[in-house]
Amino acid sequence: MQDHQRWPERVRLFEVGPRDGLQHEPSTLPVATRLEFIRRLAEAGLRDIEIGSFVHPRWVPQMADTDDLVARIPSLTGVRLWALVPNLTGFARAVAAGATNLCFLVSASETHSRKNLNRPIAEAIAEVERLAEAAARRGAPWRGYVSVAFGCPYEGAVDFGAVLTLARRMLDLGARQVSLGDTTGMGNPRQVGEAARQALDEFGPDKLALHFHDTRGLGMTNAYVALEEGVNSFDTSAGGIGGCPYAPGAAGNLSTEDLVQLLRSLGVECAVDFDKLISVARWLDAEAKVRVHSRSHRYACSQATAGAH
């Protein structure tokens, strides 16, 4: 017997669709469409939105015009806009474009770090040290990611103790929050429950976010288990867009609207308008031509066809 009334009262959502979602899509959206996506997300009530990445366009062409995007973005009251910065070159671009809230990244497996960041973990951490220093000089808030925290597609199991060490290092360097990412959807509820307990013990709920992918259908259940443990901050992507880069066609990030559906059903507040989120997913699908993976969007579409009950 368990007491299922122990969810947090309120959950914070960090929207990654315009970055982690779009960067894995086969097509590259025009800046105007990316801007419209962000505007609609803000209108749905999302207060933290990762809008793009200052990675080299050779690696991620989908994010090529992030400079232009940041320069053109309108003021969105009460919304924090975040940009991923993989290195000092990206940092210089971000500063030039006027980005204010930044995300820095390390990977929990050597192979993934070399393939994804083009450097071993130790060098990635050294780069984050330099980035943190540069951010501190400008007073720019930043957030830290640890990728493949729940399993690596190259190496398999990942030592979660090492994940916690990397996260602790980023917090010590000044990260406002660390987000532990199940980059390719390898995590399972048993593992996530235990990991969430350890991470909460170590950092407390304010400093911790979890980031799930629904690649194998376990993203929602992983989020639920983390909620049960007391995690109150999740990265999600409108429409569940952004399949795994090494698995074309696979389902992507945990969908914002599906998670909001879960939160509503549990009576957990998240200050996001579900109907507007469904509209965003519909817009993504119909106008932006980005494949939407969320169940609740598909259900809403079918209801519109069948008539409401």
Add this chain to the structure above:
Amino acid sequence: MQDHQRWPERVRLFEVGPRDGLQHEPSTLPVATRLEFIRRLAEAGLRDIEIGSFVHPRWVPQMADTDDLVARIPSLTGVRLWALVPNLTGFARAVAAGATNLCFLVSASETHSRKNLNRPIAEAIAEVERLAEAAARRGAPWRGYVSVAFGCPYEGAVDFGAVLTLARRMLDLGARQVSLGDTTGMGNPRQVGEAARQALDEFGPDKLALHFHDTRGLGMTNAYVALEEGVNSFDTSAGGIGGCPYAPGAAGNLSTEDLVQLLRSLGVECAVDFDKLISVARWLDAEAKVRVHSRSHRYACSQATAGAH
């Protein structure tokens, strides 16, 4: 803090794809294709398979040739084949065709009962009494379903006490097991956790199965919560086929392969071959032209494209 090591050691799967899956598909499969589907499910290790329904073909044309199907089905060692029988007319057909294991059905809401079974609940129960008597005379084992046990698309919330009373009545009448169905995917984890506790208190794990739909993306999480409470028997559908009848295009039953993925990740045995299940889903999609909804099938396809890691 919770103890997440309390899942059952072993879970029994009751495969409903050839009935609850196919009956909601837009197209009607030829008997030979239905037979091949069943053969493949048995080969994947499923030991309880609901193969069809003796409902009037005017209502469910997809199940029209179930007589023929049952007559032609080969002997599958160790596999129990089940057929849904909605009334005495269906019972006579089932007996004539040679069906041995039967499923009888009631609905937990008056409106759904009238629309789905064409009679109020009291009359549906009276029919099950007659069916149970007829089954007892022939020594035919039967299983009871309670539909819309977690919410009704017409009436909204459903009194779970009334669900338990209906289930108890079916067990008293001789049902080997009762399956409580979230017919249109309205259940949420909070509700399911509480309901599972109550149902287990009332009937114990041997007599109880739960049947989830993934309409709103909560099917897997609902199953997980039930597992945590100690439920060890689930109805699932290969490929997650069988959308909600009143919501065309919506995701269908909880997918067998997705649930098996979850069970494997938790170390729970279910005696089903995951890779063969993926082959069944692939066959459904490619050969039988039935739309497959499962995440793990899509992931497996994408891995086949991208090369394994």
